[in-house]
Amino acid sequence: MTQGVGRIGRYVRMVAQPGQGSALAEQLMRVADGLRDAPGCELYIINRTPDEPDTVWVTEVWADAAASDAALSRDMGEAGIGEVLALLAGPPEFVDLAPVGGPGLR
Amino acid sequence: MTQGVGRIGRYVRMVAQPGQGSALAEQLMRVADGLRDAPGCELYIINRTPDEPDTVWVTEVWADAAASDAALSRDMGEAGIGEVLALLAGPPEFVDLAPVGGPGLR
Numbered sequence: 001m002t003q004g005v006g007r008i009g010r011y012v013r014m015v016a017q018p019g020q021g022s023a024l025a026e027q028l029m030r031v032a033d034g035l036r037d038a039p040g041c042e043l044y045i046i047n048r049t050p051d052e053p054d055t056v057w058v059t060e061v062w063a064d065a066a067a068s069d070a071a072l073s074r075d076m077g078e079a080g081i082g083e084v085l086a087l088l089a090g091p092p093e094f095v096d097l098a099p100v101g102g103p104g105l106r
Numbered sequence: 107m108t109q110g111v112g113r114i115g116r117y118v119r120m121v122a123q124p125g126q127g128s129a130l131a132e133q134l135m136r137v138a139d140g141l142r143d144a145p146g147c148e149l150y151i152i153n154r155t156p157d158e159p160d161t162v163w164v165t166e167v168w169a170d171a172a173a174s175d176a177a178l179s180r181d182m183g184e185a186g187i188g189e190v191l192a193l194l195a196g197p198p199e200f201v202d203l204a205p206v207g208g209p210g211l212r
Binding site: 010011025029032035036038041043044046047048050051057059061069074093096097098099100101102103104105 | 167
């Protein structure tokens with residue numbers, strides 16, 4: 001699989017400090033709103049987990065790695081990545097993906 | 107969080123028998139193509155994993171649980187769920203999600 005060319009995706013798992021799952025989801029929705037017009041941002045979906053109220057997963061798909069790097073460094077800064085990090089109980093975990101296709105992907 | 111009402115999502119992790127990751131992804135793309143017009147199917151994205159060539163993740167979002175149940179029981183049967191299962195090294199693993207919103211979600 002090639003690196004650095006073509007569409008990329010990831011799942012990001014974040015665990016908030018106890019009782020802070022709703023606050024984390026709200027802050028991440030602010031980040032998501034800031035990415036609506038970001039070039040190459042195909043998906044940036046905030047998900048709660050029914051069985052783990054303090055865990056939030058983000059589903060990301062980007063046109064390429066450069067678009068992801070550019071948008072997340074710029075827009076997450078503007079949207080308050082500091083506020084996101086302050087809510088976490090530990091570092092985020094990542095599952096790196098190479099999206100192939102399917103309904104919902106442009 | 108309510109059960110049974112409103113949008114649901116899940117990540118499904120499938121591990122193919124050794125060397126069968128491409129065949130699994132291809133078969134799942136056939137399932138995905140069969141779901142393009144399924145009522146309530148908002149996302150059904152097939153993803154390979156750069157670091158684990160035999161692992162495939164499916165990103166699903168459905169309008170509600172009933173839409174998911176109806177489409178997967180009907181269309182995966184038609185599209186050959188038997189062929190998917192025959193390629194797996196073990197049972198699929200699921201992460202159940204409650205999508206909140208973000209770019210790419212209708």
